[in-house]
Amino acid sequence: MTGTQELRRRQPRFLGLEPGHRACQGCGQALAAALVTEAAGPDVILVNATGCLEVFTTPWPQSAWRLPWIHSLFENAAAVAAGVEAALKRQGRPSKVLAFAGDGGTFDIGFRSLSGMIERHHEVLFVCFDNEAYMNTGVQRSSSTPHAAATTTSPAGRKLPGKRHLKKDLLAIVTAHHLPYAATATVAYPGDLMAKVRRGMATEGPAFLLVYSPCPLGWVHDPRDMIAVARLAVETGIFPVVEFERGELVSVLPIREKKPVVEFLRLQGRFAHLLGDDPKALEEREHLQALADANIARFGLLARGEDERDTVSAARVRRGGRIR
Amino acid sequence: MRAAFEGSQAIARAVAMCRPEVIAAYPITPQTHIVEALARLVYDGELEAEIVSVESEFSAASVVLGAAAAGARAYTASASQGILLMAEVLYNIAGMRLPLVLTCANRAVSAPINIWNDHQDAMAVRDAGWIQLFCTDNQEAVDTTVQAFRITQRTEIPVMVCVDGFILTHLFEPIDLPSQEEVDRYLPPFTFARRLDPARPLTLGALVGPGHYTEVRAELAADLEAAKAEIVAADRDWADITGRFCGGLMRAQGPHSARLGILTLGSIYGTLQEAVATRPPPEPVRLMALRCLRPFPVEALREACRGLCDLIVLERAIAPGAGGILANEVRAALYGMPDAPRVHGAVCGLGGRDVPLEILPRLIELARAAEPVWSEIVDLQATPPVPMEGRVR
Amino acid sequence: MLEIRIHGRGGQGNVVAAYLLAAAAFEGGLYGQAFPAFGAERRGAPVAAFVRCARRVIRQRCQVRTPDALIVQDPTLLAAPETLAGLAPDGVVLVNAGHAEALEPPPGIAPSRWIALPATAIAEKTVRRPIPNTALLGAFFALTGLVPLEALARALRARFPEATAARNRAAAEEASRRVKGGAWRRLVDARGL
Numbered sequence: 001m002t003g004t005q006e007l008r009r010r011q012p013r014f015l016g017l018e019p020g021h022r023a024c025q026g027c028g029q030a031l032a033a034a035l036v037t038e039a040a041g042p043d044v045i046l047v048n049a050t051g052c053l054e055v056f057t058t059p060w061p062q063s064a065w066r067l068p069w070i071h072s073l074f075e076n077a078a079a080v081a082a083g084v085e086a087a088l089k090r091q092g093r094p095s096k097v098l099a100f101a102g103d104g105g106t107f108d109i110g111f112r113s114l115s116g117m118i119e120r121h122h123e124v125l126f127v128c129f130d131n132e133a134y135m136n137t138g139v140q141r142s143s144s145t146p147h148a149a150a151t152t153t154s155p156a157g158r159k160l161p162g163k164r165h166l167k168k169d170l171l172a173i174v175t176a177h178h179l180p181y182a183a184t185a186t187v188a189y190p191g192d193l194m195a196k197v198r199r200g201m202a203t204e205g206p207a208f209l210l211v212y213s214p215c216p217l218g219w220v221h222d223p224r225d226m227i228a229v230a231r232l233a234v235e236t237g238i239f240p241v242v243e244f245e246r247g248e249l250v251s252v253l254p255i256r257e258k259k260p261v262v263e264f265l266r267l268q269g270r271f272a273h274l275l276g277d278d279p280k281a282l283e284e285r286e287h288l289q290a291l292a293d294a295n296i297a298r299f300g301l302l303a304r305g306e307d308e309r310d311t312v313s314a315a316r317v318r319r320g321g322r323i324r
Numbered sequence: 325m326r327a328a329f330e331g332s333q334a335i336a337r338a339v340a341m342c343r344p345e346v347i348a349a350y351p352i353t354p355q356t357h358i359v360e361a362l363a364r365l366v367y368d369g370e371l372e373a374e375i376v377s378v379e380s381e382f383s384a385a386s387v388v389l390g391a392a393a394a395g396a397r398a399y400t401a402s403a404s405q406g407i408l409l410m411a412e413v414l415y416n417i418a419g420m421r422l423p424l425v426l427t428c429a430n431r432a433v434s435a436p437i438n439i440w441n442d443h444q445d446a447m448a449v450r451d452a453g454w455i456q457l458f459c460t461d462n463q464e465a466v467d468t469t470v471q472a473f474r475i476t477q478r479t480e481i482p483v484m485v486c487v488d489g490f491i492l493t494h495l496f497e498p499i500d501l502p503s504q505e506e507v508d509r510y511l512p513p514f515t516f517a518r519r520l521d522p523a524r525p526l527t528l529g530a531l532v533g534p535g536h537y538t539e540v541r542a543e544l545a546a547d548l549e550a551a552k553a554e555i556v557a558a559d560r561d562w563a564d565i566t567g568r569f570c571g572g573l574m575r576a577q578g579p580h581s582a583r584l585g586i587l588t589l590g591s592i593y594g595t596l597q598e599a600v601a602t603r604p605p606p607e608p609v610r611l612m613a614l615r616c617l618r619p620f621p622v623e624a625l626r627e628a629c630r631g632l633c634d635l636i637v638l639e640r641a642i643a644p645g646a647g648g649i650l651a652n653e654v655r656a657a658l659y660g661m662p663d664a665p666r667v668h669g670a671v672c673g674l675g676g677r678d679v680p681l682e683i684l685p686r687l688i689e690l691a692r693a694a695e696p697v698w699s700e701i702v703d704l705q706a707t708p709p710v711p712m713e714g715r716v717r
Numbered sequence: 718m719l720e721i722r723i724h725g726r727g728g729q730g731n732v733v734a735a736y737l738l739a740a741a742a743f744e745g746g747l748y749g750q751a752f753p754a755f756g757a758e759r760r761g762a763p764v765a766a767f768v769r770c771a772r773r774v775i776r777q778r779c780q781v782r783t784p785d786a787l788i789v790q791d792p793t794l795l796a797a798p799e800t801l802a803g804l805a806p807d808g809v810v811l812v813n814a815g816h817a818e819a820l821e822p823p824p825g826i827a828p829s830r831w832i833a834l835p836a837t838a839i840a841e842k843t844v845r846r847p848i849p850n851t852a853l854l855g856a857f858f859a860l861t862g863l864v865p866l867e868a869l870a871r872a873l874r875a876r877f878p879e880a881t882a883a884r885n886r887a888a889a890e891e892a893s894r895r896v897k898g899g900a901w902r903r904l905v906d907a908r909g910l
Contacts, residue, residue, distance in 0.1 A: 024759045050405075050437065056759065060436065073405060073434065075380060108379035109350075140351035140360070141377055152360040153349055153377050157367025217760065327875070328743040330736065440755065461776075491778050496736045496751040498743050594776035601776075676755070678780045 440676020
């Protein structure tokens with residue numbers, strides 16, 4: 001048995017991220033990172049961009065990581081990861097390289113190095129924990145912020161109600177690189193997320209995972225509602241959960257019971273200005289519903305009959321068992 | 325209008341009153357409250373400006389470069405990593421002689437990553453060709469910001485207004501905000517003669533070979549020297565309107581009889597003023613704060629140091645392998661001055677370490693050294709603050 | 718000069734408390750300065766903010782190490798040594814606490830210099846949120862007589878929309894009625910205010 005197999009044998013549920021870090025209560029990203037590192041196992045090297053995850057896990061002299069981990073800068077997680085991968089390849093070391101970044105470090109400032117890493121076909125699993133704004137610096141808008149959401153740099157003002165631009169369709173851009181594997185996942189469906197991590201780990205070449213990670217502080221919702229918000233994002237069609245191989249759609253997580261977007265909006269203070277009766281608010285609600293409907297149509301998200309994954313996972317949860 | 329403000333809020337209002345047309349915003353602690361306040365004004369319809377929420381600081385600088393080149397009054401703010409990331413563009417802006425104002429909320433630079441105040445970021449780009457002005461308090465931050473817009477327009481040299489991150493940006497204190505009328509009286513509408521315009525096509529940023537590059541650079545250098553007069557005039561003219569003077573190129577206080585001087589940058593000055601006033605040192609001390617780091621005010625500094633035997637340069641930055649950055653510049657400026665004081669380099673407050681009133685006796689003790697102190701970190705903790713066992717190196 | 722340190726947890730409006738204290742001082746004709754200890758922390762983490770009040774310009778911008786007054790928004794923070802560290806020998810402590818344990822000052826602090834107030838309960842009643850800061854400020858101003866409550870009211874109106882300001886004013890007034898007005902006046906006089 002190899003060293004890592006032995007590790008797995010002795011510790012079947014691998015803990016890559018130690019609890020006791022300094023994330024806010026109800027942090028979606030913290031949960032996502034714990035699930036991702038559990039699924040990835042111990043034989044990895046992590047490259048982490050600047051952001052909440054890096055800050056709340058490594059307040060010196062403490063670190064919550066049980067894995068080799070490096071923080072470089074904000075814009076270059078993918079490039080640094082590419083460098084680590086190149087070194088491991090040269091030295092014949094089998095460890096897998098993962099890059100972690102938030103939406104800022106993926107959609108915006110990290111975009112260039114992400115594209116370069118994928119284009120050059122580095123074997124790196126890039127995981128974006130998407131909380132839809134620059135949260136660590138105090139909730140400023142990123143290109144991942146949904147249309148009309150309020151942030152501190154796109155406030156719900158008297159003249160302009162929230163962010164004026166659409167959420168960047170990063171998945172389309174990434175998949176346009178025709179990389180071997182790209183997928184979206186969410187903390188609301190942890191089994192699905194972990195299965196996708198394992199697929200990314202097994203990919204020969206670049207892999208990309210976009211993980212929907214609600215932020216109670218920035219989205220202004222009760223920490224207790226974090227999973228509910230994430231689930232509603234899927235059930236409304238706002239956040240499609242899909243898989244792509246070499247630019248082709250290969251699977252979707254179907255919506256069994258479609259919910260109206262307004263149910264998703266109602267839970268979050270960042271959309272509070274869209275709930276009124278004024279024409280602007282109504283227009284924005286319709287717009288967001290249309291975006292969700294467009295996602296549903298584009299990816300074919302509505303379930304046709306029962307979905308095995310959905311029922312099997314749900315049944316496991318009800319029995320109190322582990323998601324695998 | 326005199327009211328109590330958080331520094332960032334006051335700076336944002338000052339910027340808004342200068343009628344910027346294009347604002348580039350990328351968040352980085354501790355500048356965020358400035359760009360957020362400006363965004364709020366735009367989103368509420370109170371400020372007519374294009375606010376461009378860019379995808380990185382490199383783009384923030386690039387956006388304001390483009391805006392200025394197109395003939396618009398432009399503004400952005402950054403700090404630390406952002407300043408370093410946009411460094412290439414900062415050199416470009418100065419080399420292209422574009423008028424711009426940038427607020428640098430001084431912050432330490434990675435690695436290790438640290439979000440708190442020191443001056444390493446501004447020091448890293450001090451040779452980019454920008455005018456760099458440092459503020460000792462938020463009143464100066466407001467007044468210097470307004471002046472910066474005038475200085476840059478007249479000199480066609482970009483101006484970086486440095487404000488200590490957290491210590492000033494997040495400090496709540498009473499400030500006299502100028503009125504819109506005062507600002508309009510002082511600051512003319514923005515014009516830029518070389519703006520990009522199909523009606524008068526100009527080529528900006530051409531390739532310049534060895535035959536001409538030297539002359540172009542010499543012109544920037546000469547114009548930076550000449551800017552000293554403009555910086556002082558801008559301050560005096562603003563004082564004529566508001567009654568508030570920021571010291572021109574530097575502030576100095578203390579008796580002529582003083583033989584010991586302490587020179588610093590930024591908010592430490594206020595702490596030193598309080599220390600000297602409430603815990604009088606055994607001998608008179610002349611306190612100085614450089615307002616203008618670039619262009620370096622050699623003449624003003626020499627004048628202010630006349631009669632001193634010892635000068636301590638207290639700074640919040642360090643050049644690993646070469647000692648204090650400001651200390652070395654001061655040494656160079658005083659070199660050859662008759663009866664120049666001995667210069668002692670003292671570093672403190674790196675990464676936001678608090679600089680207490682007790683720093684003053686520490687500095688006075690330092691100046692008693694038999695030989696001039698090259699560079700000493702005066703607040704270095706003798707015992708490491710964390711246990712050392714289990715460390716890999 | 719009066720130096721105050723405010724301890725709380727992220728999310729309790731610790732920085733706002735400091736800013737309001739300084740703003741109220743300003744409205745009352747004093748010079749007030751306030752700033753957070755480090756300025757960046759998550760919900761629930763211990764945070765501190767500093768305030769200085771004086772009749773003259775305050776120039777130093779270093780942290781308050783020997784506070785004359787402490788306002789503690791969360792009594793669980795009393796267990797941490799840094800909360801009470803540096804308190805002046807005649808310094809005073811105002812603690813947000815509804816239960817009897819917090820009524821007992823630690824050794825070295827006279828009972829007259831230690832006031833516990835159920836500020837969260839007052840806030841829940843008036844502001845309808847468990848944010849104790851304005852209630853504590855109301856009590857603080859009543860105890861010290863530093864500036865009249867009306868100065869705090871003006872500071873509230875400058876920061877919050879009308880309805881919110883009114884509710885917070887009610888919290889401050891309710892809290893001010895629960896303490897002995899002027900009980901800490903001597904300290905403030907001793908600091909030249």
